[in-house]
Amino acid sequence: MKAVLFDLDGTLIDTAADFVRIIQAMCREQGRPVVDAAAIRSQVSEGGRAMVKLVFPELDLDDPVLWQHRQAFLDTYGADIAVDTALFEGMDTLLQKLEQRQIPWGIVTNKPRWLSEALLAALHLTERCAVLVCPEDVKQTKPDPEPMFLAAKQLNITPEQIVYIGDHPRDIDAGSNANMPTVLAAYGYLPPESAHDLAAWGADYIIEDVAALDTLLDRLI
Numbered sequence: 001m002k003a004v005l006f007d008l009d010g011t012l013i014d015t016a017a018d019f020v021r022i023i024q025a026m027c028r029e030q031g032r033p034v035v036d037a038a039a040i041r042s043q044v045s046e047g048g049r050a051m052v053k054l055v056f057p058e059l060d061l062d063d064p065v066l067w068q069h070r071q072a073f074l075d076t077y078g079a080d081i082a083v084d085t086a087l088f089e090g091m092d093t094l095l096q097k098l099e100q101r102q103i104p105w106g107i108v109t110n111k112p113r114w115l116s117e118a119l120l121a122a123l124h125l126t127e128r129c130a131v132l133v134c135p136e137d138v139k140q141t142k143p144d145p146e147p148m149f150l151a152a153k154q155l156n157i158t159p160e161q162i163v164y165i166g167d168h169p170r171d172i173d174a175g176s177n178a179n180m181p182t183v184l185a186a187y188g189y190l191p192p193e194s195a196h197d198l199a200a201w202g203a204d205y206i207i208e209d210v211a212a213l214d215t216l217l218d219r220l221i
Contacts, residue, residue: 001181001220003130003157004098005148007166008109008116009044010188012091013123016041017084019051022076026055026069044189045168047110048073078115082122088187090210094217095128103221104155106131108147108164108174113137131155143170148178163220165213169194172203183207183216 006012020037027034035054043050048070049061059066087095098105106129109116113134120126131154133147140146152159164175167188175182184203187210198206207213 001103001163001217002161003103003155003163004105004217004221005108005131005151005162005164005175005180006105007045007164007168007171007185007188008107008111008119010167011165011171011185012087012107013085013119014088015085015119016044016189018077018080018082019044021084022073023051023055025076026052026073030055032056041189042192045191048077074112074115078118081115081118085119085123087123088210090214094210094214097214098217098221099128101221104130104157106133106151106155108133108142108151110135110141110170143173143177145174145178148174148180152178152180163217169201172201176202181205181220183213185213 009015020040023040024034032055039054040051043054049066052066052070052073053059053061056066056069095105111134113136116132116134120129131151133151135141138146138150148159152162159178159180162180163183164180165183165185166172167185167190172182172184182203184198184201184206186198186206186208205216207216
């Protein structure tokens with residue numbers, strides 16, 4: 001393997017605490033029951049609409065009112081993006097090892113570019129990240145393989161020589177559809193409807209923490 005790609009939220013970076021902070025504040029502002037932190041965490045990978053819908057369960061995902069609340073949520077998040085956010089424990093050491101071995105690492109995410117870039121800048125990762133592919137860069141997002149192929153092209157490395165790590169079935173599908181070896185990050189924000197059978201996701205490897213990922217990458221690279 002010649003490169004490593006990560007999903008962003010729940011795989012490379014632990015962003016859930018900031019989402020919990022904002023969603024629970026929205027609950028209080030709207031006079032709604034405060035949503036449990038675990039429920040918010042489980043919806044992070046589904047995006048802003050899914051998290052905001054926890055506050056307004058009666059609204060359809062396409063309801064304009066929900067979209068208004070989603071935008072308010074994103075504006076609040078973007079204005080103060082890394083209050084309680086950090087790399088997962090042990091991840092910085094793992095990235096340093098890759099860099100020392102001149103193995104490029106990058107990110108393929110469904111998070112909007114303006115938020116992804118702001119997050120990387122806040123955590124001083126911008127210059128370290130070799131490639132960042134966001135929804136605005138492609139016609140089809142994950143689980144389609146198009147973002148994976150674009151990242152491989154920008155790295156000038158064949159997809160078969162790139163490991164992709166993610167915490168959602170669409171991550172594993174996207175990597176597999178691009179012929180990339182895939183790693184399921186079981187420490188991430190697993191969707192509850194499919195967390196009971198991780199083997200069914202079809203990942204090549206399942207790891208429980210960053211230490212296990214470090215050991216796996218030592219074997220693969």
